[in-house]
Amino acid sequence: MSEMKGSNVWEGFKAFLMRGNVVDLAVAVVIGAAFSNIVNSVVKGIINPLVGAIGTKNLDSYSSCLTSHCEVAKDGTVTHGIQIMWGAVLGSTLQFLITATVVYFLMVLPMSRYLARVEARRKAREDTKGSVVEVTELEVLQQIRDTLVAQRGGGHDARR
Secondary structure, three states: OOHHOOOOOOOOHHHHHHHHHHHHHHHHHHHHHHHHHHHHHHHHHHHHHHHHHEEEEEEOOOOOOOOOOEEOOOOEEEOOEEOOOHHHHHHHHHHHHHHHHHHHHHHHHHHHHHHHHHHHHHHHHHHHHHHHHHHHHHHHHHHHHHHHHHHHHHOOOOOO
C-alpha cells in the first residue's frame, strides 16, 4: 500500500516538475543569474569609473554622518557616531535601473511587439476566414434556392 502512495507521490512530483511554469521559472532563474553578472560588470567597468571621475570609484565609500563626527576603524566598522551609507544605496539603485532598462529594451519591448504582430496576424486570418465563410455560405444558399425553384418548375425569378 505504501508503495502505491510513494508511486503516486513520485508521479505527482514528476508532473509538477514537467509543467511549463516550473521549467520556465528555472530557465528564468538561470538566465537572471547570468544576466546579473553582466550588469555587475557594466556597473564596475563603466558606471563606477564615470562616478570615479567626480569622486571615488567605489560608491560604497560615500556616506554621511548623522552626528557631528563619525569615527571609522580600518576594517570599515563605525566605532563612534551614526553613519548613513548612501553610496551603497546609490550603487544598488543604479544597478537596478540598468537591469530594468536592459530587460525592458532587450527583452520585454521586443517580445511585446512580436506578440502584438502575431496577434494581429491571427486576427487578420480569422477575419479573412470569417468573411470567406460568410460569402461561401451565401452562395451555397442561393444555389440551393435556385435548384429548389427549378425542381418545382417555377420559371419565375426566385430572388423577388
